[in-house]
Amino acid sequence: MNFHLSEEDRLLVEGVREFCEREIVPHAAAWDEQGAMPADLPRRLAELGLLGLELPEEVGGVGLSAVAGVAVVAELGRACAALSLSVSAHNTLVAGFLRRAGDPAQRRAFLPALAEGRMLGAFALSEAGAGTDARSIETVARRAADGFVLSGRKQTITHATVAGLYLVVARLEQADGPLAVFAVEADRPGIHADRVATLGMCACDVGDVLFDGVALPKSALVGDPAEAWEHLKAVLDRGRMNVAAMATGLVEASFVAARDYARQRRQFGRPIADYQAIQWKLADMATALEAARLLVYHAAWAHDRGARTREAAARAKVFAAEAAVRAANDAIQIHGGYGYTREYPVERYLRDARLCGLGEGTNDAMRIVLGRGIARRFGAA
Numbered sequence: 001m002n003f004h005l006s007e008e009d010r011l012l013v014e015g016v017r018e019f020c021e022r023e024i025v026p027h028a029a030a031w032d033e034q035g036a037m038p039a040d041l042p043r044r045l046a047e048l049g050l051l052g053l054e055l056p057e058e059v060g061g062v063g064l065s066a067v068a069g070v071a072v073v074a075e076l077g078r079a080c081a082a083l084s085l086s087v088s089a090h091n092t093l094v095a096g097f098l099r100r101a102g103d104p105a106q107r108r109a110f111l112p113a114l115a116e117g118r119m120l121g122a123f124a125l126s127e128a129g130a131g132t133d134a135r136s137i138e139t140v141a142r143r144a145a146d147g148f149v150l151s152g153r154k155q156t157i158t159h160a161t162v163a164g165l166y167l168v169v170a171r172l173e174q175a176d177g178p179l180a181v182f183a184v185e186a187d188r189p190g191i192h193a194d195r196v197a198t199l200g201m202c203a204c205d206v207g208d209v210l211f212d213g214v215a216l217p218k219s220a221l222v223g224d225p226a227e228a229w230e231h232l233k234a235v236l237d238r239g240r241m242n243v244a245a246m247a248t249g250l251v252e253a254s255f256v257a258a259r260d261y262a263r264q265r266r267q268f269g270r271p272i273a274d275y276q277a278i279q280w281k282l283a284d285m286a287t288a289l290e291a292a293r294l295l296v297y298h299a300a301w302a303h304d305r306g307a308r309t310r311e312a313a314a315r316a317k318v319f320a321a322e323a324a325v326r327a328a329n330d331a332i333q334i335h336g337g338y339g340y341t342r343e344y345p346v347e348r349y350l351r352d353a354r355l356c357g358l359g360e361g362t363n364d365a366m367r368i369v370l371g372r373g374i375a376r377r378f379g380a381a
C-alpha cells in the first residue's frame, strides 16, 4: 500500500494547512458562536480548489485522488470541523454524485458552478421517517406534461438554507416507485428552508427543506433510476471516508491542544505533562490518531484503485468517529475546568466530534455493514 501523495498533491495539502492556520483557525470559535461562516468564504475556498477537489480540471476542479482528498478534509477538520462538513457535503455528495451519474449537459451546467463557488451544493436524502433506513423516503416526484412535480420534506440537511443546488432523492411517480435523484436549483418556486439548532458544527448551515410542488424540467432527473441506489451507496461510501477524515482532524486538534496545554500548565510545582496520568492520555490520543489516519488512507487508497470500499469506509468511520469523541473528552480532562469553558477550543472539539458517529450513517449502521460482511464470509461453517 502506497499512501504517498504526488508532489503536486502534497503541495496542495500543505497550502491548505497554511491557509487554515492563517485564515480559519483564528476565526473558528467566533464562527461557532455566531452560527455562520463569512459569506465570501466559498469564493476564497474555490480559489484554493477546495470546492472542486476531485473534479477534473476541464470543469474547474483540481482532480485530486481520494487519498489527497481525505488529507485535505482532515486538515479542514483540524482547523474547523464545521467547515470540513460543509466542504465534504458539497464535494463528495453533490459534485461527486453529479460527476458519477450526471449526463454531459448536467455536468456542464452544474460542475463548474460548484467548483467556482458560484453555488453551494446540498444533498437531500434524509427525512423525518427515513434516516438509517434511507429507502423509506416519502418525497415523490410525479411526472407532469413537461417534467416532474416534486413534493416532500427533507430533514437535517447540510447547506439547507444556503445551497444554490439541491440533489434531492425522491420516489419516482408514487410512494413505492423507484428511487430517483433530481438536481433542483434553489431559486425554483415552492422551496422553503429553515435552519435547525445543533449541538456542534454550529458554523455549518444545517436545516430542513420543504419541496412544495416544485416544478422541474425533464432534464432535472440525474441518471437512470434503475442505477440510483448503486450510485447513492457509492457516494455515501466515499462520503464516509470524509467524515472519518474530519474526525481524524479533530483527534489531531485535540491531541495538539492537550499536549501544548499540558506542557505549560503547572501544578505542584511542575508542568502537568510530567505526570504519568497525563502522559498516558496523550499516548492514547497519539496512537488513535495514527490508527485513524491509516484506516482513512487505506479506505481512500482502495477507492482510488477502484476496489469495493463499503467495509473499509465503515471501519474508518466507526473508529475515527469514536476516537475523536474520546480524544476531545480527554483533552477537556487535561485542561481541567478551563476545558469546559469557551476560552479553549476543546469543548468545541467534543461538540463537533459527536456528529461524526451520526452523519452519513450512524456508527451502529457502520457496525451493521461490518457485521454483515463478517457473517457473509464466516457465517456458515
Ligand SMILES: Cc1cc2nc3c(=O)[nH]c(=O)nc-3n(C[C@H](O)[C@H](O)[C@H](O)COP(=O)(O)OP(=O)(O)OC[C@H]3O[C@@H](n4cnc5c(N)ncnc54)[C@H](O)[C@@H]3O)c2cc1C
Pocket: 089, 122, 123, 124, 125, 126, 128, 130, 131, 132, 133, 155, 156, 157, 158, 159, 198, 201, 206, 355, 358, 359, 360, 361, 362, 363, 364, 365, 368
Ligand atoms: C449535522 C448533521 C448534518 C446532516 N447532513 C445531512 C445531509 O446533508 N443530507 C442528508 O440527507 N442527511 C443529513 N443528515 C442526516 C443524517 O444522515 C442522519 O441523521 C443519519 O443518517 C441517521 O438517521 P436518523 O437521524 O434518522 O436516525 P435513525 O435512523 O432514526 O436512528 C436512530 C438510532 O437508531 C439506530 N438504528 C437505526 N436502525 C438500526 C438498526 N437496524 N439496528 C440497530 N440500530 C439502528 C441508529 O444507529 C441510531 O442510534 C445530517 C445530520 C446531522 C446531525
